[in-house]
Amino acid sequence: MIFAMNRSLVLSTLVLVVVAICFGLLQFGYASTPHDLLEWTSKIALFISGAIVLLSIRPVLRVLHWATFANYWWFPWLDGEWRAEIRSNWPKVHRMYLAAKREVPMFDALATPLTEADELVTRATVTIESSLFDISIEIMPDGNNKVSRTRFVRPRWAKPDRPELSYVYEQLDNTALAPTDTRHHYGAGIVEFIAKSGELSGHYWTNRKAEAALSTAGTIVMRRVTRPGFFARLLRHKSA
Incomplete structure (x- = not known):
């Protein structure tokens, strides 16, 4: 998470800490020369x-993040479980594939706009974990054994822009594969944190079956799963 901060700010902070320690040593007589x-x-x-x-x-x-109000000057705390809605352009890519095989009528992909009927909507559970030096994201789509894990995540907050995460991920699919699919692929994405709605929203793209020009792209929206507090769980347990 520290990489969300400007590098010059990190260096300035370290220098300030060292100077403060040296000043304290001199001030309280622990060092005189x-x-x-x-x-x-x-x-x-x-x-x-x-x-x-x-x-x-x-x-x-x-605790430090909360005590220093770091949500407002460092980076939002995004840890926890989220529910994602992923919209892919795969149906349109698949239609182009079938048209190339002359199994469906030909169509102009540039002139034909992407409609809701051309989008594949997938829902998934997302888990985000942060530490001082890194952030990890795991995405598990509903109803299958696919799992996506990030290989690289870079937080960034250059005000007045929104906080954002750029990431590269790896997906494994242990299920039976269609001829147009691949068991292993990489992808990347950029999502922004929208404070007003509490959502992470952005775009992603993949190299899925790229050698056959069947790679996909789309949008992703993540909404945090709100868990009941301690007292709510206690009341629920007593009423059960």
């Missing part, structure tokens, strides 16, 4: 390393 500060170098490095290790623990990072 530059030589004394130099002797503290290993301790300062150990302190910074310890802080990084501590923040690498997700619950600790979550």
